[in-house]
Amino acid sequence: MSGKAQVNFTVEEAAKDLAKEKLEYGELSTELRETIHKIAYGQEISKREQLQRQLAELRDEKDSIRATIREKEAELEDVETKIRRTEERLDGMERREDKYEATLEMLEQTLYDGGRVFEDHGQVLKAAKIGGKEPEHVIDELKDRNPTLPDHAFVQKFHSPKEWHGVEQEE
Numbered sequence: 001m002s003g004k005a006q007v008n009f010t011v012e013e014a015a016k017d018l019a020k021e022k023l024e025y026g027e028l029s030t031e032l033r034e035t036i037h038k039i040a041y042g043q044e045i046s047k048r049e050q051l052q053r054q055l056a057e058l059r060d061e062k063d064s065i066r067a068t069i070r071e072k073e074a075e076l077e078d079v080e081t082k083i084r085r086t087e088e089r090l091d092g093m094e095r096r097e098d099k100y101e102a103t104l105e106m107l108e109q110t111l112y113d114g115g116r117v118f119e120d121h122g123q124v125l126k127a128a129k130i131g132g133k134e135p136e137h138v139i140d141e142l143k144d145r146n147p148t149l150p151d152h153a154f155v156q157k158f159h160s161p162k163e164w165h166g167v168e169q170e171e
Helices: 014-022 027-043 043-112 123-131 135-145
Strands: none
Touching: 014 027, 027 043, 043 123, 043 135, 123 135
């Protein structure tokens, strides 16, 4: 294997600056070395070096693309995790809403059967907890859903002198 030698020559400064502007950093030296090889060994060696350089550039490009793919896959995984968490929260919310609705229906049945429902009633407190509401909001919702029921159906028996026997239901 032969040693290395340094080549020095003089060129117009404007030509050198213009050449540097047209090339990436370090490419001027590469171009000059290739020109010397082309003169010394002929066109075939130069083409080989060009192909080797092209191959190196393609490999660098491939590595860059793979890095981008890994980055995008990580972003995708992050979004998929967020989707899963949001679906789980939504599912939990739907289950809570279903439980709340079932508790309201049970309270309505109590009213229809002649029972009284009021803010301190155990099932009202349970509905309030499930629905994330105050007990008075549960009573208001029951009243809105059942506008034909009298107000005294929503107070404790010993607080109202009026009788409450429920609603006759058709079967």
